[in-house]
Amino acid sequence: MKKVYIYKIFERFWHWAQVLLISILMISGFEIHSSFNLFGYRTAVEIHNISAWLFLFLIIFAIFWHFTTGEWKQYIPTTKYLKAQFNYYVGGIFKGAPHPTKKLVYNKFNPLQRLIYLGLKILVIPVQVISGFLYLYFHYPVKGLELQSLEYVAFVHIFGAFLLLAFMIAHVYLTTTGHKPLSAVKAMITGWEEMSEEEVTDRVVSDIETSILKSRAQLKSTEEYSELFQVAINRAGKKVGINSLIDTRFKQAIENSGAGYFSISKDGIYNDVNETWFKLYKYDSKDEIIGQHYRLSRTEEDFAELEKHVDKVLQTGQTINHGEVKRICKDDSVGYHTLTISPVYEKSEIVGIEGFIIDTTGQLLAERELLKKQIRTDEELKKQETKKTK
Amino acid sequence: MKKIQIAFFIVFLIPFWCFPQTEMENEEVQDTVSSILLKNYVRMADRNLTPSVDHSTFPQLQKEFKSAHEVTEACISCHTGRADEIMKTNHWMWERIEKLDGRGEVALGKKNILNNFCIGISGSEKSCTRCHIGYGYTDKSFDFSNKLNVDCLICHDNSNTYEKKRGGAGYPAESVDLNYVAQSVGTPSKVNCGVCHFWGGGGNNVKHGDLEKALLDCDRNVDVHMASEGENMSCVECHITEKHNMAGKLYAISSENKNRATCVQCHTEAPHKDKILNEHFIRIACQTCHIPTYAKVNATKMIWDWSTAGRLDEEGNPIHESDADGNHNYLSIKGNFVYDTDVIPEYFWFNGTADHHLITDKIDTIPVQMNSLGGAYLDKGLQQQTDKPSKIWPVKVHRGKQIYDTVYNTLIQPKLSAEVKGDSAYWKDFDWHAASKAGMDYLDLPYSGGFGFVETEMYWPLNHMVSPKEKTLSCKDCHTRNNGRLAQLNDFYLPGRDKNIFLDVFGIGLVALVALGAVFHGSLRIFFRRKSSSKL
Known part of the structure; x- marks a missing residue:
């Protein structure tokens, strides 16, 4: 058994900052929904608003990071092995069968993860962000552009919250399905994941x-x-x-x-x-x-x-x-x-x-071809120009 | 890499560390009264309160006044034009011409409007006009154009010795020393306003609930503005007067959104340090949070049932019965009452306009809405003649049961007061039929001869008895699932109060299913691992 470096520093920071912020948003949010009393309503609202801004800030950072590093490709959904992965969770995992997909630097996520994380990124999070900001800024008629009622925005926001909570539970559970129950969590903390030979x-x-x-x-x-x-x-x-x-x-x-x-x-x-x-x-x-x-x-x-x-x-x-x-x-x-x-x-x-x-043979030949072509077209152009001047 | 890591932590953790910090600072600052943001107001401590003139030295006021009219004559001999000013105001006219939604302009006021307390003044003017700022308003023939009928003293007496005679149509009591009073005039104090506005409806705090004699000397818990140990503000500090026209109005008799006395004239539109609270002001009146209860000291009348009036004792004399707190709960002349103290207001949308049930209007709703406040959640300032959206207001609702014509289906103005028996006044003769006929005849309105009692409601938006900031409402008073202050005001979605039951059931179900699934899946994994390891 060996350890392999999987998660870069930003990824780990991003992940744990998300854990912290989503948890805070979740707790304060459900308090605002009167699901329980914890911080006090006013404090809950204040915490929720501050964390919302931090979360938006984090999202912007993460988007920037994903595009500059090309990591966004990790989220391109694929149906390859999707069924295998699903079958593994409902069957193979109990028999000690190997994971059908490998965790690699350029392919960190299995097809199920890809699908769900992509859904999370393009559905739930923007939904929460957009509905959240509508909730926060457009329910009072001060801008000439207000919501007729907070009701539907609130419903979307609450629906998103329930989905996120369900996701979190499933996600935390699935971290225990690695090489050892805690390997995935340790990997997300240290960056190094335990793997088989x-x-x-x-x-x-x-x-x-x-x-x-x-x-x-x-x-x-x-x-x-x-x-x-x-x-x-x-x-x-x-x-x-x-x-x-x-x-x-x-x-x-x-x-x-x-x-x-x-x-x-x-x-x-x-x-x-x-x-x-x-x-x-x-x-x-x-x-x-x-x-x-x-x-x-x-x-x-x-x-x-x-x-x-x-x-x-x-x-x-x-x-x-x-x-x-x-x-x-x-x-x-x-x-x-x-x-x-x-x-x-x-x-x-x-x-x-x-x-x-x-x-480099192929590359070299291609480059030479390209060069020849370039020279030819240049000559053609010159000829045409000289004709015109005549 | 380390540096980046540290930078991230700083960027993300600083706000967490900063916000609670500023929160604490805010509270410290707001604790000291002097730091409240004010405009258009000079504190009592910074004022010169000595009057600029001494009226007792003026020769015009030395001659012995034989009648109250002579005092008025003396006043306006120097204060020229002032009588003309006051004679244009509601205090004098007892009516104002205002637009009512869908009815055009109507002249309405104490002169002709009905309420669900003593119903109306018509036929009983001599008694009611004790609170008119004039002399001799004995009936509807009163000369509103005679300057000498103006009573300057009722508002400007600073000696606290002036009083109007009971049943005297506004004339002063014989005991009043007119010369002394005339020489002691000045700016109206709480006493001047209170004598009518505290005692409206026939007793202290009967009508308003938030205006009563306790305000003459109260502590900050009763009213922060009028507290004796505080600014001890008088009524006219807020009800600013221009050419004798007072700012401020009451929607028991007013209809349009104009000439109002407001909190923002001193407190600005953004008085809180907290942005969220300032935002609440867009849809919530200051009064809603800052007047958590009314009738804080003495009780106010909540219910008046006229239908039980007329029960006499064995000798045929009227009965007085009081409840444990000493408030009347039965009077033969008026019926049954319910009083209450420290009352939690009811809350309604209000945009500054009101409609009224006129005496000629047919009864189409029960309870009859004696006045109804305009406004709704969806009134965002365009539907009505207002430039601001409707706000949530605290309101005293006075519920009554009063006489109406069962044939014509209109309310009845009975004649109530008279000096002697046999004049058809109910309070003397206890005959509803005769009182109704006399009252309606006086107004040249038809009366069928059939009468009954109908439930009525009257809405009094609250403005006074502002509590100290520690006693204002907090979020949870409204943003709570059950029994919140706004439990009845449900034409809009209120976070923390409202939920969609299907959504919540679905959400909780989903979360529970996933959690159960994880537990189930995990148990299976442990089970199968044991099985396979035992094989090995």
Whole structure:
């Protein structure tokens, strides 16, 4: 069992601030509805009004945060696994079956949660906010724009309150269905959630994939890919407490990550490569590579340049983010990728290098196509202009 | 990251910490009377209360006055034009021309209106006009244009020795030293106003409930404004007078929303520190919260049943019976009464307009609404001739049972008072038929000969006996589920009082179902886990 960092500081703050404010609003609100006496009516009204403003403030913060971080995507409803999730709660959970969906950074919520939290966000909360402000500001005829009666606004507001209360009860109960009854609550306090080994692996993979996807989408310079990738791996590793790339869990994660991994001994012989790596080089299995010298897949001049970098890593222990390199595949075709080279230590002595390659061939070709097109259209334009001037 | 965390906590926690703080400060400030926000008012302590002239030195007032008219002549010989002013006012005319909703302009006033106390003055003027600011209003032929009929002294006597004669049509009692009184004139005091306004209806506090002799010397709990140890304000401090026309009116006889004396003329429209309370003022009169009860000292009449009048003792003499508190509960001349002290008002929407049941009107509702206050929750200032929405007002409702014509279905004005028997006055002869005939004949109105008694209601909006702030109503007096002050005023949704039973049942049901579901689901999980672990 491992701990995984799931909830960022803002999320945790947001969540607990909501807990506090919704609870205060709920208690003072039902006192205003004369459901019980606690603070005194006047104090209840004052508390309710102040908390309402704070809540609005918090909502604005949260909206801002969700859009700047892209976290809003977590709430896009999906029907995938919805039934499985439902079946799990009504059946599997009793038999100790695994959760049908995994809690991942880019997919924190299961489909049921997505649906209900989305409903909460776009239905109940705005309903409460809008009806609340109508309640507060438009029942007196001072603005020339007033409600004929407070009745319907009050009913909507009270209805929303009951829904929220029901949600809160169900929500608190469902937090006990995690790995251990209190894992979910602890996670919401510390950010770290206890998970099973299996979940951890899934999570590492997802983290790396997310990083790659993000880097591809956001960056133009291909040189930055590998750097980002390195950062992603370091972060993912740190989060799950893995220090060495050779860790089997990590390797497994890397296998699925879409990045090629290689390990080369001091004398330039491949010790290990992953599936992605040999597929990028168009080999059929890693056995064809292991034992070979890395000279194999380079042109003469490229090899000379690469050797310089490899030597530098071996001598200084630095990690190098190499820019784009050309590779010669098994069938003599050519591909491009970016590359990181890090030292491998054994008893504090450098015994070799390891690193990742991220394929950029497709990107590169596309960019070249784009460039050609651009040049062509530019020429066309020039021609047209010269014609016009004539 | 730490910094952001701290910043968030500061941003969110500061308001929580601040608000209770300011709340406490507010209360401290409001405790001291002098900090109340006032406009258009100079405190007694800051005034020069010495009169600017000494009337006792004026030669005009030295000659021996043989009649009250001579005093008036002396007054207006210096105060020129003043008699003309007062003769245009309600105090003199006992009527005003006002628009009644759907009836156009009507001249209404004490002169011709009916109430459910002594019913009306017609035929009994000599007795009733003891409270007219004139001399000789013996019947409807009174000359309202004669300046010398004006009684200056009833309002301006500051010696407290002037009094009008019982049954004397407004003339002073023989015992009054007119020269002494004339030399002691000044601004009207509580006593001057009170002699009529406290004793209306034939006894102290009978009619208004919030105006009575206790106000002459009371503490802050009775009335914060008139309290002896406080500002000890007189009536005219609020009922500001311009050309002898007093601001303020009573809706027992008035109809239009004009010339009113209001709280806001001194207290502004936003006198509270609390915004929510100031907002309440949009739909709730100040009086509603600040006059929690009326008739705080002496009892006021709540019910008057004329139908039992006329029971005499064995010798044929009228009977007086009193209740345990010393208030009349039966008089042969008037019937049965119910008095009450420290009465909780009834509450109604009111927009400053009123309608009246005129003597010529057919009875179409029972109880007959002697006067009815205009207003409703949905009257937001447009429906009526008002520029402000209707507000919730505290009202004394006086319930009665009085004589009406069972054939013509109209109220009857009986002749009540006379000096001697045999003049058809009910109070002497105890003959309803003769009194009715005499009364209606006097007004040139038909009387069928058939009479009965019908229930009536009269509405008196309350304005006086303002309590100290500690004794005002609090939220829960109205915002409460059962038996709140506004329990009867249910043409609108009041938070804390009203609920939709279906919604509440649905909501509580939903919450209970979810909670039960969670308990059930949780129990199943525990049960199955035990089962599977015992297998292992």
